[in-house]
Amino acid sequence: MDDGRPIFLQIAELLENSILDGSLIEDTQVPSTNELAAFHRINPATAAKGVNQLVDDGTLYKKRGIGMFVAPGARERLRGRRREEFARQYVQPLLAEARKLGIDPTELKKMIDTWEERR
């Protein structure tokens, strides 16, 4: 765990990423807080805080006595939310860097197309 954000947020985001990339599908059980704590070598209370945030926003649901599961429709909802963040997190800095290098938007679009073709 690093970067400056609270660890519980990073734990929540890691689980979100697993849901987004399809490695945790709907109605499957997510790792327990103790498993997360042991794996990431963090305090179990911190891991629990991250998991609980996802329960609160409806991404996960609790089965009493069993554990936490991915909520139906969670992936779609996460995708919608992440798309909104995408522009701010990636497009804005991309444009700023391009401006600094004197790359105009037309040229930038061409670069994106070229890279997409190479993929």
Added chain:
Amino acid sequence: MNTIVTVTDLAKRYRGVTALDGVSFSLTENRIYGLLGRNGAGKTTLMQLLTAQNMATSGDIAVFGEHPYENDRVLARTCFVKESQTYPQSMRVGHALRAARLLHPNWDQRFADSLLEEFQLPPQRMVKKLSRGMLSALGVIIGLASRAPLTFFDEPYLGLDAVARQLFYDHLLADFAEHPRTVILSTHLIDEVSDLIEHVLLIDHGRLLLDQDTDDLRGDVVTVSGPVAAVHEITVGRTELHGNLLGGTARVTVRGRLTEAERVQARALGLTVETVSLQELVVRLTTGAGKTEPTAKEYAL
């Protein structure tokens, strides 16, 4: 969550030396605390007072709701692993563990045995023949296997190598998850434990400087670098802890978390934002005379 330790306006003065002054805080059940501070800051004194190994000059201490002095009900639930524990000359490792077993009602012998094996400590070895690191390992084993509801580790790993320290951290976390208890970990290896401790108590010159959740402190001090004007735009209005200038580039360390919007803005301005680690934060706060440093309350503002 229950409060299990309450300390009110605690002071300890030795002849002409003030070891602790005006210290107040409380500890919540089943959390791992980091007790941080420089050498001579008052950490060990505080732990001695909480475990009835020393008398306070003034102030109040309540542990499990009672005064700890000569109090079996409190001390049976407390384990204090000291930095340099001395053992009777003729004692073997097995004797030390048996003594600990008698004193701690929650003692788990199977756990102690498996730890002995993992730390490669021979039970027949005389304690006085143990190396510095092995002696530390013995303390760590006693602290973990005691499963005391209130466990203090005072710099428990003098001489322990990195592998053994990681072994200690992993066992602490795993056993804490299975058997929650309150742990106070006093250490200088802040970077190693910053992900383990839920709450930080920072002591400097006998005063409590920080009493805050570790996650709240993460990212609370950042270093912003890039073009002077842009750096100023982001850091203006924040307390500057450190700053320098090279040509048109500035590098400024400030207190105060950046919002997500500010981070995005900083990136758009071409700035680099680095998070200052807990260890660096502690260094920044405890270097200097200490007198000009804010107290925990002022800091929280």
